[in-house]
Amino acid sequence: MSLQIKNLCAGYGDMPVLQNINGAAKPGELIGLLGPNGSGKSCLLKAIAGLITPTSGHVMLSNKAVPSLPPKTQAKSIAWLAQDRSAAWALSVRELVALGRAPYRGRLGRFSHADTQAIDGAMSSAYCVDLQDRRFDTLSGGEQARVLLARALAVGAPLLLADEPTASLDPYYQISILQSLANEAKSGKTVIASLHDLNLARQFCDRVWVMQKGKLVADAAPQKALSASLLADVFRIQTKNGFSVQIPEKN
Amino acid sequence: MRLGLLILFGVFAAILSLSIGALPIPLADLTPALFGRGDDIHITIMQDLRAPRTLLALVIGAGLGASGAALQGYTRNPLADPGILGFSATAALGAVLALYFGHRLWITPAALAGAGIGAALLLAMAGRRQSATVLILAGVGIGSLATALTGLLMNFAPNPWALSEIVYWLMGSLKNASYDGAVISGSLTLTGLLLLFWIGPDLRALSLGEDTAKSLGVPLGRLRVFLVLGVALCVGAGVAVAGAIGFIGLFIPHILRAIFGPDPARLIPLSALGGAGFLALADSLTRVLSVNGTVMYLGILSALIGAPFFIWLAFRAGRS
Numbered sequence: 001m002s003l004q005i006k007n008l009c010a011g012y013g014d015m016p017v018l019q020n021i022n023g024a025a026k027p028g029e030l031i032g033l034l035g036p037n038g039s040g041k042s043c044l045l046k047a048i049a050g051l052i053t054p055t056s057g058h059v060m061l062s063n064k065a066v067p068s069l070p071p072k073t074q075a076k077s078i079a080w081l082a083q084d085r086s087a088a089w090a091l092s093v094r095e096l097v098a099l100g101r102a103p104y105r106g107r108l109g110r111f112s113h114a115d116t117q118a119i120d121g122a123m124s125s126a127y128c129v130d131l132q133d134r135r136f137d138t139l140s141g142g143e144q145a146r147v148l149l150a151r152a153l154a155v156g157a158p159l160l161l162a163d164e165p166t167a168s169l170d171p172y173y174q175i176s177i178l179q180s181l182a183n184e185a186k187s188g189k190t191v192i193a194s195l196h197d198l199n200l201a202r203q204f205c206d207r208v209w210v211m212q213k214g215k216l217v218a219d220a221a222p223q224k225a226l227s228a229s230l231l232a233d234v235f236r237i238q239t240k241n242g243f244s245v246q247i248p249e250k251n
Numbered sequence: 252m253r254l255g256l257l258i259l260f261g262v263f264a265a266i267l268s269l270s271i272g273a274l275p276i277p278l279a280d281l282t283p284a285l286f287g288r289g290d291d292i293h294i295t296i297m298q299d300l301r302a303p304r305t306l307l308a309l310v311i312g313a314g315l316g317a318s319g320a321a322l323q324g325y326t327r328n329p330l331a332d333p334g335i336l337g338f339s340a341t342a343a344l345g346a347v348l349a350l351y352f353g354h355r356l357w358i359t360p361a362a363l364a365g366a367g368i369g370a371a372l373l374l375a376m377a378g379r380r381q382s383a384t385v386l387i388l389a390g391v392g393i394g395s396l397a398t399a400l401t402g403l404l405m406n407f408a409p410n411p412w413a414l415s416e417i418v419y420w421l422m423g424s425l426k427n428a429s430y431d432g433a434v435i436s437g438s439l440t441l442t443g444l445l446l447l448f449w450i451g452p453d454l455r456a457l458s459l460g461e462d463t464a465k466s467l468g469v470p471l472g473r474l475r476v477f478l479v480l481g482v483a484l485c486v487g488a489g490v491a492v493a494g495a496i497g498f499i500g501l502f503i504p505h506i507l508r509a510i511f512g513p514d515p516a517r518l519i520p521l522s523a524l525g526g527a528g529f530l531a532l533a534d535s536l537t538r539v540l541s542v543n544g545t546v547m548y549l550g551i552l553s554a555l556i557g558a559p560f561f562i563w564l565a566f567r568a569g570r571s
Contacts, residue, residue: 051462075468088327088458089513102456102467109452109516151459155467 001062001077001158002026003048003190008057010047016055017043019214025192027158030185032201032222033194035211036235041194042083044211045161048192049080061159075103079157083164085144087136093147094132097123100154118156126150126180142173149180160184162193166200178204198226198235210234253510257521261309261528268305268531271538272296304428307436308534309527311425311493314440314485316526317519319500320507321447324454324515325478326383329508333500335387337394338483341369342490343421344397344404350417351404358420359435359491366487369393370479378476382461386475423494423550425534432492443484444523446477451516458515496550498557499526505564529553 008021017040025031033041046052048059050066059066061077069077079100087096100122101115111119123129126149131139136147145165152160162181166174174197182204185191192209195201201208202222210218210225212234218225231237236247269281276284276293284293285302318333325331333339345365349357376389401421408414453474457464465471489496504522511521533553540547 046462049466051465071468071470075466078466080463080466082460082463084460086460088460089508089515091458091513095512095514096458099456099459099463099467102452102469105452107449107452109455148459 001190003159003192004058004060004063005048006058006060008044008047008054008059010043010052010054010057012043012052017214018047018054021057021216023209023216023219025159025190027188027190028185029190029206030182030204031190031192032205032208033192033211034196034198034201034208034226035194039211039234040214041211042163043214044216045080045163045192045194048159049078049161050074051080072103075157076155077157077159079152079155079160081149081152081160081162081165083167085141085148090135090137092132093128093134093136093139094119094123096136096147097128097132097150097154100151100156103155118154122150122153122156125153125183127176142169142176145169145173145177146180149177153180153184158189160189160191162191164194164196166195166197174200198222198231202226254521257507257524257528261524261531264528264531264535265305265309268308268535269297269301271535272301273538299430300428303430303433304425304534305531306433307425307428307492308531310433310437310440311489311496312499312526312528312530313523314443314489314526315496315499315530316503316522316524317444317447318482318485319526320504320515320518320522321450321454321478322482322500323504324451324518325457325474326387327457329505330501331387332497333482333486334394334497336369336373336390336479336482336486337392337397338366338369338486339490339495339497340394340397340401341372342366342487343495344401346420346490346494347401347404347417350420351408351413353409353413359432362491363435363439363487365397366483366490369397370483370487373479374476378472386479419546419548420494421550422548423496423553424537424546424548425493426546428492436488436492439484439488443481443488446481446484447519450474450477450481451519454515454519458513494548494550496530496553498554498561499529502557502561502564503529505561509564 003025005021005023009018011017021044035041047054066074097119101118104115123132126146128146128150131143131147139147149165165177178200181191181193205222208222208225209216210230217234218230232247237244238247270278274296280289280293283289284297287294315333322331322333323329342362342365345361346358349361372393373389377386405414405417453469456467456469461471503525504518507518507521507525511517533556534549537547537549537552
């Protein structure tokens, strides 16, 4: 399922955030959405997911505008992995992953064979089969991140949007999550994940979108996009003796 | 097994409610009398007094239990109670207005109108577009205003008898149960329950927050409207015929969550079942405890049973 973003402007309430974003993503791509805090990464992901309404411009999935899709079709087409890892109730891991099948379950809540297969497959892809009988609130942060990824994968949507899926995780779990996302892309899905770790983005992403102050300032392969000048301009860092250091702020 | 025990509890409470009263009726005569066979006095008592009372206890308990479970699911907070949307207070204000002006026959329609006005106000203030926080804030505000106005009416009660009538009515009771009341309350509660059952799967998806629920295709605006209408119908129908009965909507879902797990969609029908059984049991107890002409009020007794249980739950949670 191809994604096109055309002249997209959006924000939170009356506060504009995104300014004239243009971009496209193809099936099989893992795109890293990079940028400093407050640059508009989450806002862009929410606008693509249809969680906030654009003030102008379009988000198109296979040439159909996202807001015009019926809610169930939209839910089956776009999987959303939120940054927030809290769950309201002490659900078991399997119950939580099964929430991803909500768009397919009827009002009586029965699972079909396809639902069960999707849940098992998602837990396997996110490496959390062995956790399925544990309560979500007893898991470590890394385990919770894997389970929530499985919940998003259980939707089986061709487009997966992940908002900082590796935030506050140790290196092992960061790599584990990105490996899962890369596998999903290899299987033919379009995956867009906002990330802060530029090295992981270089290692796993096919392409990066770099955001700065609500604008998309780079769209290229990581090696090409993450140049020294871009790092200095967007992230205010430079490399000295093999280490990243801050560029002092001008008075 | 656990579901079977819960159903058994409901059936036991209903039979107990039918069998307890001022005139003892042998257990074997209960069913025949209910269907118009046997002693004429037994038939009158069963058909005109106990059956509508039991029916009302089951219906109102079911509505309050399900409302509590739905609200706890929506707010994602186990401490939410049907009262937070303000309908019990606005319905009570309607009934108290009828009592203030001495129109006892108007109590039920006035209370229903109160709940309806409360729901309309809440939807106007925090309808389809607002967040759960705004809905709760508006509900608490409307409820507090209605409670203050009820207090004002009591303050300026025209005479001591009107005041005592208001006070007793606010304690909640099913002693004036009738078939008419059961039909009105039953049909409204049933409609409310259907709305709440309908939104159960949406509340399940809401366990991971509003954004995730929306991404899973949950129409949040419609969910909020159905929730408000469902709770208003259940709570309004209950207050209109039985007065103010609190606590059931808070602690029944809480207990059942510990037994059946936290899935909000399953907890709504289970809490309806549990609430029905509990209120029928509590109403039976009020008849046992009403001695020497002093009536034990249902609202008081349900709080007396529910509050210590809740304190015990809090104590247990603190220890674990």
